[in-house]
Amino acid sequence: MKNFKIFYLLIALSTIISCTDDLNVVSEDPRTTTPEALFSSFAGYKQALAGVYGNLSLTGTGDAGSSFLQGIDAGTSQFGRTLWYLQNLTADEVVWTYENDEGVAELQRNTWTANNPVILGFFSRTMAEVAFANDFLRQSTPELLASRGITNANEVAEINVFRGEVRVLRALAYYYMMDVFGKAPFITESNPIGFKGPEYNREQLFNFIESELTEVLPTLKDANTNEYGRLDKAVAQMILAKVYLNAEVYIGTAKYTECMTQCQSVMAGGYTLNTNYLNNFKADNHTSNEMIFTLQADGVRTQNYGATTVIINGQVGSFEGNGSEFGVGGWGGALRLRKQLVQKFDGGSFSNDVRNTITDNNGSRPIDIAVLTNAGQGHILHKFSNKTSAGVAGPNSTFVDTDFPLFRLADVYLMYAEAQMRKDGATNGSNVKNANTTSIGYINDLRVRANNGSTSANVGAGDVDLQFIIDERARELHWEGHRRQDLIRFGQFTGGNYNWAWKGNIQNGTSISDNLKVFPIPSNSIVANPNLTQNQGY
Numbered sequence: 356m357k358n359f360k361i362f363y364l365l366i367a368l369s370t371i372i373s374c375t376d377d378l379n380v381v382s383e384d385p386r387t388t389t390p391e392a393l394f395s396s397f398a399g400y401k402q403a404l405a406g407v408y409g410n411l412s413l414t415g416t417g418d419a420g421s422s423f424l425q426g427i428d429a430g431t432s433q434f435g436r437t438l439w440y441l442q443n444l445t446a447d448e449v450v451w452t453y454e455n456d457e458g459v460a461e462l463q464r465n466t467w468t469a470n471n472p473v474i475l476g477f478f479s480r481t482m483a484e485v486a487f488a489n490d491f492l493r494q495s496t497p498e499l500l501a502s503r504g505i506t507n508a509n510e511v512a513e514i515n516v517f518r519g520e521v522r523v524l525r526a527l528a529y530y531y532m533m534d535v536f537g538k539a540p541f542i543t544e545s546n547p548i549g550f551k552g553p554e555y556n557r558e559q560l561f562n563f564i565e566s567e568l569t570e571v572l573p574t575l576k577d578a579n580t581n582e583y584g585r586l587d588k589a590v591a592q593m594i595l596a597k598v599y600l601n602a603e604v605y606i607g608t609a610k611y612t613e614c615m616t617q618c619q620s621v622m623a624g625g626y627t628l629n630t631n632y633l634n635n636f637k638a639d640n641h642t643s644n645e646m647i648f649t650l651q652a653d654g655v656r657t658q659n660y661g662a663t664t665v666i667i668n669g670q671v672g673s674f675e676g677n678g679s680e681f682g683v684g685g686w687g688g689a690l691r692l693r694k695q696l697v698q699k700f701d702g703g704s705f706s707n708d709v710r711n712t713i714t715d716n717n718g719s720r721p722i723d724i725a726v727l728t729n730a731g732q733g734h735i736l737h738k739f740s741n742k743t744s745a746g747v748a749g750p751n752s753t754f755v756d757t758d759f760p761l762f763r764l765a766d767v768y769l770m771y772a773e774a775q776m777r778k779d780g781a782t783n784g785s786n787v788k789n790a791n792t793t794s795i796g797y798i799n800d801l802r803v804r805a806n807n808g809s810t811s812a813n814v815g816a817g818d819v820d821l822q823f824i825i826d827e828r829a830r831e832l833h834w835e836g837h838r839r840q841d842l843i844r845f846g847q848f849t850g851g852n853y854n855w856a857w858k859g860n861i862q863n864g865t866s867i868s869d870n871l872k873v874f875p876i877p878s879n880s881i882v883a884n885p886n887l888t889q890n891q892g893y
Contacts, residue, residue, distance in 0.1 A: 578624025
């Protein structure tokens with residue numbers, strides 16, 4: 356049961372001044388009240404906590420088209436959607452048909468600039484998360500709790516748990532800023548509202564995230580014990596594992612042993628693989644014990660144009676008319692596959708792989724996409740659905756009930772295997788096959804699940820090198836917001852060693868420059884905060 360549904364963004368939005376002027380957070384809700392009224396009771400603090408979480412799912416307090424980020428469209432600033440665009444649309448998995456939509460053409464052709472509205476939307480939404488987190492922390496100090504008459508020991512202890520969760524959410528935001536932009540304006544609750552933070556580089560952000568999560572871990576609820584929708588220790592450990600896995604990219608120092616340690620901690624937390632792979636992507640995926648942290652969706656009560664609404668409606672083919680398969684009306688072939696993802700499933704070992712939901716409509720869809728705006732070209736995917744595992748469609752045919760799996764256990768298995776191999780000497784571009792017995796076991800757990808319990812597709816140590824790992828990550832995690840980061844870590848995003856359809860705005864792909872490993876700081880953000888500098892090459 357989704358018992359921490361995000362019905363509520365911070366009521367006191369009008370009191371929050373964003374960390375950069377381009378955010379211009381404004382209240383759209385007539386119920387807006389003062390911080391004193393909101394934070395006068397324990398219930399108010401839980402409402403405010405829901406607001407910090409809510410910024411990751413919603414764009415405003417009105418309908419699906421509302422946004423409290425003044426001057427920024429809801430469709431180009433929803434956190435999950437913009438994250439998905441930046442991590443998947445820019446890489447080798449998927450294309451978007453309707454290139455008149457703001458910012459899309461430049462992303463999928465790798466020709467973006469500092470004026471791209473999707474990049475601005477992600478920057479603004481993510482820094483709004485920092486602003487909301489900081490405000491909650493300012494309002495929940497022991498001194499303020501006491502002055503407001505909140506002295507019940509159990510309530511004070513629970514608010515302290517809230518504070519820990521909010522610190523993780525802030526660290527999550529800075530993790531994505533570090534990954535996507537390589538820098539960020541740095542603001543904490545110690546700074547006054549309206550403070551224009553100094554620019555932190557990747558090393559500074561890395562150090563903050565690491566120390567913050569390490570410090571806050573003991574205050575969090577044990578893994579798998581919090582109410583659904585709220586984070587626990589496993590989420591903090593997952594962020595740390597991600598930071599350590601990518602540490603060579605971020606700070607030039609390997610942290611693979613540390614990554615393995617965090618992965619082991621997550622795996623010890625009680626999460627388990629769902630026996631049915633596709634049930635992780637259905638309207639009742641909140642019941643899957645594989646989910647570590649999701650971006651919540653509800654087709655009636657929290658309507659928004661988020662990642663899963665876009666993905667599921669976009670899956671519907673242009674001439675297949677198969678929206679009823681997914682419980683939605685569909686958007687006429689908005690999303691299609693680049694052939695490189697399709698080819699990851701080539702070969703007999705994938706003939707019964709349930710992760711392969713790709714179809715060419717009985718040969719009527721060419722694998723090559725000669726024209727990006729031609730919805731009839733390119734194979735289509737059937738992975739996500741607005742139907743439950745029992746086949747019941749969500750109540751709304753546009754806005755879906757399916758939560759977006761930001762972190763799930765299968766990713767941890769593959770992260771551990773990759774970290775172990777790299778720690779033991781495997782390098783990008785080599786054919787070193789040094790996966791140990793534990794890593795092979797994790798890989799085969801996923802393959803057995805993918806083959807309905809059969810061991811026919813299992814692999815041995817002699818089959819697994821790093822290229823196998825990144826290909827297996829594509830097979831297991833495609834369309835889940837990881838691909839750009841993975842390709843960068845494996846040295847396959849920029850340059851010309853690995854090209855994909857329409858990479859660099861060429862049909863068969865071409866080399867792109869290294870500066871594209873990070874996105875530009877939005878021009879509006881630099882104007883608003885003179886402490887920010889533009890990334891090299893933009």
